[in-house]
Amino acid sequence: xxxxxxxxxxxxxxxxxxxxxxxxxxxxxxxxxxxxxxxxxxxxxxxxxxxxxxxxxxxxxxxxxxxxxxxxxxxxxxxxxxxxxxxxxxxxxxxxxxxxxxxxxxxxxxxxxx
Amino acid sequence: xxxxxxxxxxxxxxxxxxxxxxxxxxxxxxxxxxxxxxxxxxxxxxxxxxxxxxxxxxxxxxxxxxxxxxxxxxxxxxxxxxxxxxxxxxxxxxxxxxxxxxxxxxxxxxxxxx
Numbered sequence: 001x002x003x004x005x006x007x008x009x010x011x012x013x014x015x016x017x018x019x020x021x022x023x024x025x026x027x028x029x030x031x032x033x034x035x036x037x038x039x040x041x042x043x044x045x046x047x048x049x050x051x052x053x054x055x056x057x058x059x060x061x062x063x064x065x066x067x068x069x070x071x072x073x074x075x076x077x078x079x080x081x082x083x084x085x086x087x088x089x090x091x092x093x094x095x096x097x098x099x100x101x102x103x104x105x106x107x108x109x110x111x112x113x114x
Numbered sequence: 115x116x117x118x119x120x121x122x123x124x125x126x127x128x129x130x131x132x133x134x135x136x137x138x139x140x141x142x143x144x145x146x147x148x149x150x151x152x153x154x155x156x157x158x159x160x161x162x163x164x165x166x167x168x169x170x171x172x173x174x175x176x177x178x179x180x181x182x183x184x185x186x187x188x189x190x191x192x193x194x195x196x197x198x199x200x201x202x203x204x205x206x207x208x209x210x211x212x213x214x215x216x217x218x219x220x221x222x223x224x225x226x227x228x
Contacts, residue, residue, distance in 0.1 A: 004157070009155075031212075031213075033215050033216075035215075035218075040123075040220060041220060042203060042218040042219055042220040042221055043158070043203065043205075043216075043218040044218070045215035045216070045217075048214075048215050050213065058215050059215075090157055090158070094211060094212075095212070096212050096213065097212065098212070099146075099165075099209075099210035099211060099212050100146055100163065100165050100210050100211060101211055101212075102148055102160040102163055102211065103148075103160070103211070103216060104160065105150075105157035105158045105159070105160075106157050107155075107156050107157045108155070108156070108157050110155070
């Protein structure tokens with residue numbers, strides 16, 4: 001079974017803080033993704049990575065950065081947290097070279113910025 | 115510009131009957147379509163998918179239909195069960211899921227009435 005693990009289920013931070021969200025997968029997937037989910041907006045792609053040290057911007061990268069130092073780990077960084085970054089953050093992973101395979105998601109981190 | 119649209123925010127169906135969830139898309143480059151199910155405070159769970167070379171895919175109680183000319187897909191659940199009550203997201207990829215993030219609809223909240 002695919003396991004995508006996000007380090008925190010709930011997190012509360014203050015505006016201006018630097019925030020790190022961590023994600024680990026155990027399926028040797030090349031691709032890893034960060035999405036945020038907001039009510040009425042569905043899931044939106046922030047960043048993804050198809051290999052170690054590689055990254056691609058998604059649809060809403062502003063205010064975020066990412067780090068992929070190891071194949072199994074993908075970190076999302078909020079450089080200076082703001083209240084509009086209060087959201088549910090979801091990490092996912094998938095194979096790069098096997099077509100028509102789904103992405104598998106972690107259970108999410110509910111982040112509140114006060 | 116929303117490329118994947120789920121026009122029904124919610125749907126109520128009686129237990130035992132058929133649930134039909136609909137999804138429309140505008141991007142003709144999409145070649146892989148997926149349905150995810152999401153409970154509150156959990157990550158999305160992959161349900162079923164279909165590639166653009168097929169028009170139907172079945173897995174137990176779940177069937178996905180794809181109409182490329184109408185740019186429309188639907189998820190049929192037969193028979194509907196109380197545990198099916200959740201938010202369902204339609205998603206699509208341009209690269210068979212191998213090299214890009216997914217584009218999601220805003221979701222449909224399915225409520226199964228006893």
